Amino acid sequence: MMSEPKRLHPVAVILNLCHTIIQTIKNIILPFFFVYIVNSNHTVRFYGAIALGVLFIWLVAASIIKWRRFTYRIEDDEFRIEEGLFVTKKRYISIDRIQTMNTSAGLVQQIFKLVKLQIETAGGGKEAEAVLSAISVEEAERIKEAVFKKKAQRRENELDEERLEAEEELDPSVEVQEHYRMNAKELLMAASTSGGIGVIISAVFALISQLDEVLPMDWLFDKFSFLQHASIGIYAVLIFIGLFIAWIFSIAGMMFRYANFQIIKKEQELVISRGIIEKHQVTIPLRKIQAIKIKENIIRQLFGFVTVSIVSAGGGDREKEEGALTILFPMIHKKKLPHMLRTFTPEYTLEENCRRLPRRALKRYLFRSVIFSLFLIIPLCIFFQPWGYLSVILLPIELLFGYLAYKEAAWTINGDRLQLTSRFIGRTTAIVLKKRMQVCKFSQSYFQKKGRLYTISTSVKSSSHMEELTVRDVGEEDAAFILKWYSYEKADG
Amino acid sequence: MREQPKNQISPDGLKVWRLQEIIISAVCLLIVIAVAVLSYYFHWPYWISGVLGAVWLLGSIVTVFIIPKVRHKVWRYEVHEHEIDIQSGIFVVTRVIVPMVRVQHVDTSQGPLLKKYNLATVKISTAATVHSIPALEMEEADRLRDSISRLARVTDDDV
Numbered sequence: 001m002m003s004e005p006k007r008l009h010p011v012a013v014i015l016n017l018c019h020t021i022i023q024t025i026k027n028i029i030l031p032f033f034f035v036y037i038v039n040s041n042h043t044v045r046f047y048g049a050i051a052l053g054v055l056f057i058w059l060v061a062a063s064i065i066k067w068r069r070f071t072y073r074i075e076d077d078e079f080r081i082e083e084g085l086f087v088t089k090k091r092y093i094s095i096d097r098i099q100t101m102n103t104s105a106g107l108v109q110q111i112f113k114l115v116k117l118q119i120e121t122a123g124g125g126k127e128a129e130a131v132l133s134a135i136s137v138e139e140a141e142r143i144k145e146a147v148f149k150k151k152a153q154r155r156e157n158e159l160d161e162e163r164l165e166a167e168e169e170l171d172p173s174v175e176v177q178e179h180y181r182m183n184a185k186e187l188l189m190a191a192s193t194s195g196g197i198g199v200i201i202s203a204v205f206a207l208i209s210q211l212d213e214v215l216p217m218d219w220l221f222d223k224f225s226f227l228q229h230a231s232i233g234i235y236a237v238l239i240f241i242g243l244f245i246a247w248i249f250s251i252a253g254m255m256f257r258y259a260n261f262q263i264i265k266k267e268q269e270l271v272i273s274r275g276i277i278e279k280h281q282v283t284i285p286l287r288k289i290q291a292i293k294i295k296e297n298i299i300r301q302l303f304g305f306v307t308v309s310i311v312s313a314g315g316g317d318r319e320k321e322e323g324a325l326t327i328l329f330p331m332i333h334k335k336k337l338p339h340m341l342r343t344f345t346p347e348y349t350l351e352e353n354c355r356r357l358p359r360r361a362l363k364r365y366l367f368r369s370v371i372f373s374l375f376l377i378i379p380l381c382i383f384f385q386p387w388g389y390l391s392v393i394l395l396p397i398e399l400l401f402g403y404l405a406y407k408e409a410a411w412t413i414n415g416d417r418l419q420l421t422s423r424f425i426g427r428t429t430a431i432v433l434k435k436r437m438q439v440c441k442f443s444q445s446y447f448q449k450k451g452r453l454y455t456i457s458t459s460v461k462s463s464s465h466m467e468e469l470t471v472r473d474v475g476e477e478d479a480a481f482i483l484k485w486y487s488y489e490k491a492d493g
Numbered sequence: 494m495r496e497q498p499k500n501q502i503s504p505d506g507l508k509v510w511r512l513q514e515i516i517i518s519a520v521c522l523l524i525v526i527a528v529a530v531l532s533y534y535f536h537w538p539y540w541i542s543g544v545l546g547a548v549w550l551l552g553s554i555v556t557v558f559i560i561p562k563v564r565h566k567v568w569r570y571e572v573h574e575h576e577i578d579i580q581s582g583i584f585v586v587t588r589v590i591v592p593m594v595r596v597q598h599v600d601t602s603q604g605p606l607l608k609k610y611n612l613a614t615v616k617i618s619t620a621a622t623v624h625s626i627p628a629l630e631m632e633e634a635d636r637l638r639d640s641i642s643r644l645a646r647v648t649d650d651d652v
Contacts, residue, residue, distance in 0.1 A: 313620070438595050438619040442494070443587035454494075461620035480494045488575035488592045 005071035005082070011112045012070070012134040016063035018108075024059065072132060074146055079119060081130055093119065093129055095150045099288065099313065103140050103281045110279070115140050144283065148269070178343050182261040182330060186305075190331035191254035192247075193299045258330045265344055272326065282326055288312045290436045290460040291467065292328070292341070292348040297426040304334045308341075313461045348431045351419050354410035360451045361473035362406045369402025370395055401425065411456070411471050411478070413485055418458070420471045430469040436460050440486040442479050454479035494588075498571035498578045505610040506628025510561040512606055518553040525549045570626045572637060574644065577617060579624055593644045595619045601634045617641065 062085060070083040079093045103115040117140045119130040135143075182190075261274040273281040291311040300306065308329040332340060338350045373394050380388035405423040412419045416434040421427065437458045444454050456479055457470035474482070529542040560583060569580040577591040600616040607613060613634035615626045629637065 438621040439592075439624070440590045441587055442590075443582065443585050445585040449586075459619075459621040467621070476494060483495065483588075483590065486590055488594070489573050 003073055003075045005073045009114055009134040013063045013067045015133050016066050020059050077150055095147055101144050101283055105279045178265040180263040186331040189305055191251040284312050291430055291432040294429040305331050311462045311467050351412045351414050354412040357409050357473055358475040361453055364473050365406035366402045369398045409471055420469050422471050452476040498569040498580055500570050502568045502628050503630050507561055507565040509606050509610055509628055514557045521549055599638045599641045601638050
């Protein structure tokens with residue numbers, strides 16, 4: 001069993017050392033600077049060097065002691081960590097409270113074939129509750145298994161009716177049920193159509209504005225002074241080349257990010273891993289899934305590709321691009337999607353036949369699409385003639401999007417599953433179970449009242465912020481139907 | 494749509510809302526007066542204080558007289574056996590259904606103004622959201638809090 005205290009792999013000493021050295025440099029850089037650069041006295045320099053040497057030895061010693069003192073074990077259904085240089089710190093985490101366990105491997109860990117295990121509970125805060133910075137891969141697996149087994153056992157004892165289910169979970173014969181690996185085509189598709197380009201462009205601009213202060217830009221301007229006389233055409237070409245380079249970079253970034261992307265479905269959890277240089281692994285128990293979100297931006301929609309992400313309670317991949325979401329399928333073809341969802345998240349399957357919005361909602365969608373830009377366009381047309389008139393081009397584009405948003409908004413209920421589709425620019429479809437809907441909201445503005453329409457929305461729990469799923473302008477009779485479906489009162493009649 | 498929730502907020506609640514708005518409006522009036530005094534000394538154009546005064550008057554009428562009235566009229570709640578039904582809003586009327594099994598905890602709170610009228614606000618928290626029923630009579634609020642927390646049995650461990 002795991003009850004005897006264990007230490008981390010000795011590599012943790014190196015990691016500790018790097019960490020403390022960085023910390024110390026931050027703290028002592030000023031005195032150091034004074035001693036060495038300002039003071040030219042040789043004796044002072046000599047003693048300074050000695051002090052530095054002593055400090056370094058102390059840091060090494062401290063790292064080793066820290067490593068010696070750090071132990072972890074699983075005992076009495078608790079994950080127990082004891083550590084501390086002078087003050088002994090004990091942290092006991094009840095296994096029931098553990099939500100997710102993630103592993104990742106930085107460069108140092110990869111050299112020694114180790115991983116970093118982060119244990120997280122539902123509690124807030126950016127930091128994981130417990131971090132084992134260097135343990136072997138097998139050890140990480142052992143801990144995970146021990147924790148999940150304990151959890152399953154506890155549940156079995158507590159809930160009689162769930163006993164059957166729990167035993168099923170523990171059945172060792174179904175170790176790995178399903179497996180998915182992202183193929184090269186999907187990876188390329190994901191990379192080339194990602195929104196990451198915007199980030200890179202702004203990063204380039206930020207960099208240039210910084211360079212301006214460091215480099216003698218005047219010289220550069222002189223060099224390129226011919227540009228001042230260049231036509232708009234040349235500028236356009238330059239901008240285009242810049243954008244193209246940014247796009248290539250963003251592709252490369254995404255390639256690294258999602259390379260080796262794979263999902264393994266084990267017992268009752270999904271193990272998602274990705275990355276080449278830094279490997280990330282996330283374990284999400286199926287029970288923790290709160291909702292599934294399917295997103296399509298315009299370009300991807302043209303090619304028939306979608307991105308699927310999971311809203312989960314607690315834990316999850318902390319450094320993702322879209323808030324609290326964990327990516328389930330970075331890029332997958334629409335045709336494969338229903339099958340994949342049935343396989344990996346059997347509770348959340350996609351419905352094809354959806355209820356659309358009533359005709360009378362169209363007016364409101366079109367109105368909403370242009371109302372804000374009208375405030376912009378009208379003054380532009382009045383004060384900036386004749387160029388201001390160009391802004392009128394916006395209107396038909398916005399009306400088109402408004403029309404699409406109306407056309408594609410939909411909802412459907414199947415059993416205890418609610419599926420909501422809405423579009424702003426990209427299209428989002430959310431699937432949520434009734435038991436995961438924290439509340440259900442029906443709101444109606446004055447104008448919606450006239451049109452007998454309701455905006456329906458529901459909130460689900462997610463690790464960092466509230467996740468709200470909304471469809472606007474659903475017909476009155478449909479809203480009543482959804483309310484009746486959601487209401488917990490109907491059991492009484 | 495099913496019929497509106499039965500219970501309304503106590504009429505004293507309306508008074509408290511009005512009082513709050515009056516305090517805010519008084520603070521705004523002080524600012525307007527300050528601007529008027531400044532424009533007298535620094536010879537700013539008169540229309541600045543004129544416009545500000547007009548805006549203040551209009552805003553005060555709306556926030557002190559109209560909005561609390563509408564808000565009070567719209568605000569309704571009903572505590573059923575398995576869910577709480579809350580209706581609120583001014584221009585946009587929102588109906589929220591909070592199932593008892595989703596309720597994590599219930600709080601009552603009371604500011605100085607509410608205390609004067611022996612009122613309290615009940616706050617109902619789910620794992621993702623917080624909903625409040627404002628300005629209930631103290632006994633009603635306590636009763637509600639106790640009955641909700643009694644009805645909100647913990648059934649689902651996965652939030």
